[in-house]
Amino acid sequence: MAAALENKQGKSSATAGPIRVGDLLVSRGVITADQLTQALEAQRAQGHKKLLGEVLIELKLVTEEQVLESVAEASGIPFARVSPKLADPKILEILPREFIEKHSVLPMFHVNGKLTIAVPEPSNVFLIEEIQRLANCSVQIVAASSNDIRSTLQLHLPQSNVFVIDELVEDIKDDALTLVEQQIADLSNFDDSAADQSPVIKLVNYIIYSAVQERASDIHIEPSDKALRVRYRVDGNLYQKMTPPYQMTPAMVSRVKIMAGMDISERRVPQDGAITVMISKRAVDLRVSTMPGKFGEKVVMRVIDNRGAQVRLDKLGFSFDMLAKWRSIVSQPNGIVLVTGPTGSGKSTTLYATLSEVVDDATNISTVEDPVEYQLEGVNQFQTNEKAGFTFAKALRALLRQDPDVIMVGEIRDAETGKIAVQAALTGHLVVSTLHTNDAPSAVTRLFNVGIEPYLVAASLKGVLAQRLLRKICPQCKEVVELPTQMRKAFDRLVGAGVGVDTFYRGVGCAKCRNSGYSGRMGIYELFAPDDETMDAVSRGATLQELRRLALASGQYTTLAADGIEKVRNGITTIEELFSSVTA
Helix, strand or coil, X not given: CCHHHCCCEEECCCCCCEEEHHHHHHHCCCCCHHHHHHHHHHHHHCCCCCCHHHHHHHCCCCCHHHHHHHHHHHHCCCECCCCHHHCCHHHHHHCCHHHHHHHCCEEEEEECCEXXXXXXXXXXXXHHHHHHHHHCCEEEEEECCHHHHHHHHHHHHHHHCCCCHHHHHCCCCCCCEEEECXXXXXXXXXXXXXXXXXXXXXXXXXXXXXXXXXCCCXXXXXXXXXXXXXXXXXXXXEEXXXXXXXXXXXXXXXXXXXXXXXXXXXXXXXXXXXXXXEECCEEEEEEEEEEEECCEEEEEEEEEEHHHHHCCHHHCCCCHHHHHHHHHHHCCCCEEEEEECCCCCCHXXXXXXXXXXXXXXXXXXXXXXXXXXXXXCCCEEXXXXXXXXXXXXXXXXXXXXXXXXXXXXXCCCCHHHHHHHHHHHHCCCEEEEEECCCCCCHHHHHHHHCCCXXXXXXXXXXXXXXXEEEEEECCCCEXXXXXXXXHHHHHHHHHCCCCCCCCEEEECCCCCXXXXXXXXXXXXXXXXXXXXXXXXXXXXXXCHHHHHXXXXXXXXXXXXXXXXXXXXXXXCCCHHHHHHHCCC
């Protein structure tokens, strides 16, 4: 796009003088003469480091399409709004895939020996000459926006080329991934240059390696009729990574099963297993699940990277006041502290980050989990085994004879576990655990429902933290956006009119965020810490509505919506992300 945004000159006729793009934009009524002067002054102030078109776009006086239209007109080149319907996927094969992706060019038609190709830089003569050389035919250039070209390529490129596994692993260094065999001391090295490695082994290794590099939380290998797709879940959303030939399905599934210690001959029932690999000298665990389907077995691998256990509390998205209150609660010598939220809301990460702050040589911290997701230095971690009868309740009962100070229970699932946790809290232990509830006050009524007496809940409960995860706006493509009227009304219903949020942001989409507009996630939180009045109500078996009313009346309770809107106000996330987690 850079060359296309320059003050290029062209001739509209044999007798006309050169036409500058800025003047052409003025003559077409896209900008005014004063706006052109403003842009030129801004360009001079920047030391001419940016081209005029780039300055105009930055000042939001024009769009990329308007600049390209003018460049095309000045150069005598057609301008087109391309879309997937206008491109023939077979024509993409005329040029190498690497060249197409590198330069964002789109071959569209090949008629009578002439190739019509859309480019974002119609004035880049070197690029055009290279296209003619590679295509070995005459070329008709069409100007098109880079966004239109990218969106069309994303749809057509996965099906346009032969799937070549060797190309996938050429950028991975030797020993980048090492499989830790279950119950075997020898290590199987991942060496992409080894001649005796089969394509399937290379492909599965690449899928795992790439997923870890892209911070994926889950890998999905999904067979269907005549198709096989591999998807990653990144920042809570699934996106398609690749589409290998569907004939590879049985071999890929068998390879994963071998790595996970499963029975490769059994394809009729679900199986579970685990894989441990070494990537960049750190261990990464994968929990593997297979499920038989109509077109073959689906495989899902949960990626458990120990880097997640190293996140500090102050990096999770807490406000200053809420973090101070949370640290005060978990520093108490006894009581029950709960973290609530749906599956995948980051509860375990919060608990691990919390425990990592209280670890010291004078404190015995023990956990009971299913499974142990991250290894914490200085913490005794135990994994339940339901088949062997080693349940949460039995493990917790045994743990109380191990002289603990702090106990983490993965989840309070039943009355027996809940009652033991309460007794542990009442006898001088700090117990932290999780529940699945929509908000913090609901945790109290959930404890009632599992069979714990209200007076015991009131005596033991110190605080409840509810949380959700929202995607953060990509800082590379962040821009101001105007909210539609209906969304503004929904926003006002959620947080109340007159909250003083006038500027909203979004991510346009770029290569760094895979054109999603988001990069990374952070939490929104609400903290319920019952005061004396609230504890009296809890001991009487108060209803959920009464608990919420008392919490709001205390002035110390911030709802998920209120915390989320602060993130929106500060330009960290979007109103759409908030609506996806908190009902308007």
